[in-house]
Amino acid sequence: MYTHLRRFFTIALIAATCVFNLPARADEPTQHDAGKVAQAVNEEEHKIEHKLEEHEAKFNIGEMIMHHIADSHEWEFSHGVSLPLPVILYSEDRGIEAFLSSNFHNEHHEYKGYHLVHGESEQIVPVDEARKIYDFSITKNVASMLISAVILILVFTGVASFYKNSKGKAPKGFASAMEVIILFIRDEVVKPNVGPKYEKYLPYLLTLFFFILINNVMGLLPGSANLTGNIAVTLTLAVLTFIVVHLNANGNYYKHLLAPTGVPAPLLIIMIPVEIVGVFMKPFSLMVRLFANITAGHIILLSLFGLIFIFQSFVIAPVISLFALFLNFIEIMVAFIQAFIFTLLSSMYIGSAIEEHSHADHGH
């Protein structure tokens, strides 16, 4: 699988080297040179074949997929082309340490007493196992998140400046495109679900929607990070929603939780634990839903591309590419739908927690 591709690249590279070197060596004796080049090429090929055999033994599609959806300490754009990212470590004895991840590019993947372990996911572990370290590195996901944050802030402050500068004018250009989405979130998602006091939660929910959306879409770009398919990210978002819900919940909500009206006393023994589990299930489902949808999409796409390498056929490749294209469109849809659903459910949870009358059924 890898073999052919690599052989192709190697030959192309060598051919390119020869071609580019020709004019420079034109004045040298050609016969002697030709022999030398042939020898060099042979040596290179031997080396590469040796390496390829090594790779062949190691390659499996599952590993490739896991490598692509997992976080990393460097941003790999394609095989061998990667951007080193800063590693930030905190340990009690050494304090904060920061260095570039490219420092791990040595035979033992070791630097300053730390070891970069390539397992299912990358991890930095101290060589001295007694030490405890906290990894606050700007990983690929963090870098991607920072980029998305910058894009979000630039885009929406730009849109905001339109409203400031051209008051009372008809919307046009990019602002009107964003306006449609903002209005949709406000009027179709937040207003009906949160209730009359929706304005307080609108900034959070709008940010939530656009943050998830932009990261979902960015995750579909080739060579990009799989941010919203990372459980740490969805966990944080879900927990934030949980906190927003429970900080703003009124007495009715808590009363309903601990003493549901209209339930006979013996049933309370069952009902109260169920209600309490329900409280935690809501953010949990939010977390898993986003994570699973995005990760599943990535796994499907990567599996399809992996199939090309497994079959190694010129007939299969276009078919799979077409299918992957189709799935990519579906993934774009999923990117929107998941952002929408996360926002919708967050609004519903907030809405049910701040609802005024207690006799209403809280949607369970």
Add this chain to the structure above:
Amino acid sequence: MSLLTPNPGLIFWMLVVFLLVVFILSKYAWKPILKGLKDRENEIQGALDLAEKTRAEMAQLKSDNEKLIAEANAIRDQILRDAKDASDRTIAESKDKAAVEAQKIIESARETIRNEQAVAVSKIRKEVATLSLEIAEKVLHRELEDKGAQEKLIADLASSARLN
């Protein structure tokens, strides 16, 4: 299972970055955008309300006008009817008066005629009497002039008379 193990470093950065984004966007993006949207909606709503109000006013004006026209028409009809009644009444009264007057005139004419007739008749009577007297006088005068005839007559009369 590394996929399902959240990485604390990522959680930390996620919290920091996301909360910063929420804060910055709330302050510098959502607030002006939502305010702009709301202002515009209010403007549009206001314009629509105004249009609705104007339309209602127009309709009101129109119905007022129609009512005025209807009233004016009714009054005109009333006036016309009254005038016609008045004229009819006047004509009828005049006719009655004229008839009465005519009757009176006819009566007085008849009276005059009767009087004239009576006067004429009495005059004629007088004339006839006078004429008769004159004629009788003339006849008598002529008869008495012939004495022989008279005496003969007396003799005839005396002879025919039977003395019983």
